[in-house]
Amino acid sequence: MTTLATALLGLAGASPAIAASGGASAAPSAPAAASPSAPSVTSVACRSGCRTGGAVARGGTITLHGQRLDRATAVVFLGGIGPRDDVRVAIRAKSAARVDVKIPATAKSGRIALASSAGVAAQTSAAPLKVTGAASRQLSTVTEPVEPTLKPVKGIAQLDAGIAKRKVGKAGVSAVTIAYVSHAPEQTVRVDVVRRADNLSIFSDERTVSGEEQQTLTWNGRGASALALDGKYDVRISTGGSPTGPRSAKFDVAAAGGAAPEGTPPPTGSTSLGAFTFVGAVFPVRGTHNFGQSAARFGAGRGGRSHQGQDMMARCGTPVVAARGGVVKMRTFQAAAGNYVVVSDPVTGQDHAYMHLRAPAVVARGDTVETGQLLGYVGSTGSSTACHLHFEIWTAPGWYEGGRPIDPYATLKRWAKLG
Incomplete structure (x- = not known):
């Protein structure tokens, strides 16, 4: 699931009714005090139609997590300034803690709000939800x-x-x-x-x-x-x-x-x-990619040392997901690797390293991640001359803990066939 926390703050506050829209160009206003009985949202996550940069495609689905969501009657996509482009979607949440909402075809980027039968609304307090064109299955992650x-x-x-x-x-x-x-x-x-x-x-x-x-x-x-x-x-x-x-x-x-x-x-x-x-594994780059030329392969010369992984060329901002689930062993920045994250698979004992990410990984050290879970986005940080993902596989007992890097090319090709 692609978490939108970095692009969309949790819904907070309440107002007597939905009277005005808040778009990307509008300065955020301080939320009013929330009614104790009003539905509220603590986080928003993308389920399908996920795009780079935290955007969601029209026709995709987001999940709202929160409290008393079974009291909400509608989700309102507020779009730009003013009510003319507001789009209301009726909902009937079976759970008080979560509800799935499909992005309507006419929704525009902007804040979102919850409405209840009492007319109470809870509105985003800062960044808007980014809405893009029609959903594409190829870029969905999990x-x-x-x-x-x-x-x-x-x-x-x-x-x-x-x-x-x-x-x-x-x-x-x-x-x-x-x-x-x-x-x-x-x-x-x-x-x-x-x-x-x-x-x-x-x-x-x-x-x-x-x-x-x-x-x-x-x-x-x-x-x-x-x-x-x-x-x-x-x-x-x-x-x-x-x-x-x-x-x-x-x-x-x-x-x-x-x-x-x-x-x-x-x-x-x-x-x-x-x-x-x-499927026990998925291909880590969720978008158009290629395996580069000979210099991108495992073992290629690197100024007195050997290349320890496989480079996959892709546009900056392409989602990078966990090829296999496991525990995040390392998440940091290094001059050569740039922003990188290492995921340890407790079953196989192997470690997988994902390097040159555009920004720090969206997971934290010690987190348990599932197969296909978003880790970050393709970038060109560190010692890099083009947008790409550098991917390594280390044998047990793992990354710089007694294991050794092995050529991941054949494994990556097999994972690519799994989708």
């Missing part, structure tokens, strides 16, 4: 799953369930969230993630639950020591087993450099909640 919609499970009495997918690229999914509620006084429920290639359950969670208590779990393809193989999977649910408490199948590293979770077939009579295509 779509966070909304809360699963629960529906009665076919063939299983007194059980509602649903899934939500965390999408990356055009068709891949890096994680699924599963939720269910039993309406029986007590019921043993089992959830399996089944690999379609061999019908083996490579993850299972089984627990005895009390009635009307929602259960939620997430599968992201990661085990204690390996990643699940890329491919098609199915989420299945069943009841009536022996309660064992939450558990997951064992993951073992495959000989071919990947990861092959071991498993057993799902219980007979289990019901599918939905299928998806799992």
Whole structure:
């Protein structure tokens, strides 16, 4: 998910009604005191149609996080100065904490506001939301799953369930969230993630639950020591087993450099909640790019030393995302590398370095990031003569901690095919 915090401050304050618009050229006014019962927004994030510089395309989707959002009746895109270009979008938030809003085709850059049935509005206090042309799937980075919609499970009495997918690229999914509620006084429920290639359950969670208590779990393809193989999977649910408490199948590293979770077939009579295509990695440059000439390759001469990564040429401002999820090990500036960030994958033990970013990475040291999550934007900081991303892969135990850099070219080409 692309966070817009740097381009759009959280909504704050309230006024009796939406009477005037605030555009980019208007000086921000101090917000009025917020009503304790008014809906309020604490952050805004891009879900789809994300553009460079924090902009969102028309037809894209933003997520508002906040409080009492279920009391809001509309989001108003205020555009420029005056009410003539205001665009109101009716909403019906199911959650008090978040709501998704599609950018209308007629919306213009400017502040946004919330309206409630009482006519109370909460308006942005500073920078406007940047709205650009129609959305393009090619530049979207990652779509966070909304809360699963629960529906009665076919063939299983007194059980509602649903899934939500965390999408990356055009068709891949890096994680699924599963939720269910039993309406029986007590019921043993089992959830399996089944690999379609061999019908083996490579993850299972089984627990005895009390009635009307929602259960939620997430599968992201990661085990204690390996990643699940890329491919098609199915989420299945069943009841009536022996309660064992939450558990997951064992993951073992495959000989071919990947990861092959071991498993057993799902219980007979289990019901599918939905299928998806799992991808454990994505290409880090989310836009038009090329791999440059011979000087851009790993091992090329660099004035008495060797090039330790692969350069990918792209326009400055092109989004850079985490090729694989992990923990941010380093985020800083260095004279040669410019603005850079290093993400450590706790499963494979490898580290990935992203260098010459346009500005400091949008994540912080110690943060956990997901596959496809925005890290920053292509730049030319440090020792650089053109806009590009310098990307490195370090073997375990990692970046300047006993590991060594390896040629990432073949891996990057494979990730490019995943989208």
